[in-house]
Amino acid sequence: MQKRIGILTSGGDCPGLNCAIRAVVSHAKLQHDWEVLGIPYATQGLLERKTTLLNLHGLDLRGIDPLLSMGGTILGSINKGDTLAHASEIIASYRALALDALIAIGGDGSLAILHQLACQGNWNLIAIPKTIDNDVALTERAIGFDTAVNTIVDALNRLTFTAASHDRVMVVEVMGRTAGHLALHAGIAGGADCILIPEIPYSIDGVCHQISELRDRWGRKFAIVVVAEGAKTANDSSIAETQNFASLECGMGQYIANQIKSHNILTDRLDVRVSILGHIQRGGIPSALDRLSATAFGKAAVDLIAREQYGQMVAWQNGRVVDVPIVDVVARSPLPVAPDNYLVQTARCMGIYVGDG
């Protein structure tokens, strides 16, 4: 049966979104000859009832399809805005655009809002998880995470050599909002000495003890400290409760650096520098793994529509793509790093300080 499906990207962008759009359009067109409408700027586009007809090879340059390797999203995205204030108009847009189904590529916040709209409007919604934070529940992978981890690892490689040349402590602040997956994965892969994540309170004594141990036991004169933007101590409620990280007068990286500099366990005055990787983590060419997940997710989303199995999110579990109810995803997200996580144990066995004491 001929269908008309909408697709949108919502929330913070990340590498791999265009791969997912490409996969949806390819599968919908080649296998089903369905019409695919791109909705720009997520709920903003729905509100304004704007669409773009997406065609195979629509962006080809001499036969080269740039969507596989392009970061960002050709549809544009928003991660702010008062969607719920315009809920009834947005809900009505689904029928006004004569959509048979809507594919939303989003993180936990966007999926929660779109799920609510879909329930109220009786939409046929399918979700694809994306976020560099990797905190969407019930999936081991979200689009964008792997590329962001690789970007941080690349930065750590560079920073390690300059830290070693100058005998410096390099504090590297990474994103992740309330979750530490990004810091934990990249910190282990990038050779960090300390990894501070929101889920496991750190103590500045623990961080400085690690730095002095490196020097006294191993003769190491430099150290790499990876700090998630939401890291906290057991008592640091003022920082920890600030959800709007961008508005922190001094970000977590600088905050930790100041604490290290003034700590009395370190008898020499340490030369400490801070690197805030910021939105660099959201850019770049998608990694092979993100391209693969995005392509498999896009294909699976179209399959769900073909089976008219709605209200589901495609997910990666145990090496394959499955689907899970969006309502369960929303109830369990954002997913924190569990304290007994095998990577936390791995990091500690490698001698990395990961907080607590």
Ligand code: F6P
């Ligand atoms: O959720 C993705 C993310 O990049 C977080 O890691 C970060 O805290 C936030 O978005 C930044 O948002 P913005 O792009 O609005 O500054």
